[in-house]
Amino acid sequence: MATKHSLQRLSSPSRGVSPAVHILGLGSFIYSYKWLVEHPNPINQAYGWHFQYLTIIGLTLSTTTFILGILADISLSRALFTAKNVMTLTAAPLEVLISLLYWGLRAIDPALVVPPELELPWPADLSFHLAPTVFLLLDILLLSPPWSIRALPSLGLSSAIAIAYWLWIELCFSHNGFYPYPLFALLHFSHRVLLFASCAVAMAGLTSALKTVYALVNGVDIPAERPVKLQRRK
Numbered sequence: 001m002a003t004k005h006s007l008q009r010l011s012s013p014s015r016g017v018s019p020a021v022h023i024l025g026l027g028s029f030i031y032s033y034k035w036l037v038e039h040p041n042p043i044n045q046a047y048g049w050h051f052q053y054l055t056i057i058g059l060t061l062s063t064t065t066f067i068l069g070i071l072a073d074i075s076l077s078r079a080l081f082t083a084k085n086v087m088t089l090t091a092a093p094l095e096v097l098i099s100l101l102y103w104g105l106r107a108i109d110p111a112l113v114v115p116p117e118l119e120l121p122w123p124a125d126l127s128f129h130l131a132p133t134v135f136l137l138l139d140i141l142l143l144s145p146p147w148s149i150r151a152l153p154s155l156g157l158s159s160a161i162a163i164a165y166w167l168w169i170e171l172c173f174s175h176n177g178f179y180p181y182p183l184f185a186l187l188h189f190s191h192r193v194l195l196f197a198s199c200a201v202a203m204a205g206l207t208s209a210l211k212t213v214y215a216l217v218n219g220v221d222i223p224a225e226r227p228v229k230l231q232r233r234k
Contacts, residue, residue: 005145007218013072013081020142021070025135029063041118048176054165055128058098061091062132065181066117069139085144092136092159093206096198099133107181112183140210141217151208158203162196 004011012018036050050056067089072080074204105112114120118126149157169179179185184192 019073048172052180154207155204162200
């Protein structure tokens with residue numbers, strides 16, 4: 001069994017709880033993809049397929065993260081475990097942001113995020129917009145070492161994701177003539193810029209928040225004090 005970080009709650013990679021969490025997570029993610037294939041709608045034929053949705057991009061990152069996790073559990077590979085932890089730096093804050101935005105906007109008006117004709121039943125809705133967040137939080141808090149990423153790199157990463165997604169949906173709009181989320185069509189260009197900038201800052205803030213939650217659950221590293229050498233008087 002691989003040696004775990006002193007603050008890591010449970011052993012991972014391992015062949016105990018860790019693969020169970022990763023298998024359950026992958027099962028949920030596969031169910032979501034299966035739903036997309038078995039319940040086609042006009043988005044299936046549109047440019048960009050369902051990858052127009054930030055939800056599906058987040059789901060793909062989560063799936064990749066958990067595939068790396070289960071492979072690390074099987075092989076006990078530290079390299080794969082490290083790769084999984086690097087992926088969580090992007091996947092986890094993004095999934096938390098997706099959940100907060102989706103359920104927050106849905107509470108205001110469901111039509112802002114889902115057209116009435118594309119409404120999901122609750123099991124599918126939860127698998128897309130809540131389950132990835134829950135499973136990633138379990139992985140972070142129980143099966144991962146603490147993150148070392150600082151505020152500025154975190155903001156740079158979230159800004160890169162926001163810009164890339166903005167350019168992507170504008171490309172899809174140029175082909176399809178519609179945005180994946182109804183909210184985007186209600187906003188002027190400058191308002192969309194403000195929205196994406198705000199999301200980038202929020203995602204960076206969520207990274208810091210997740211680090212804080214980790215510290216509350218698992219503690220913090222306290223640097224050992226260097227021994228002071230006393231010099232003898234001559």
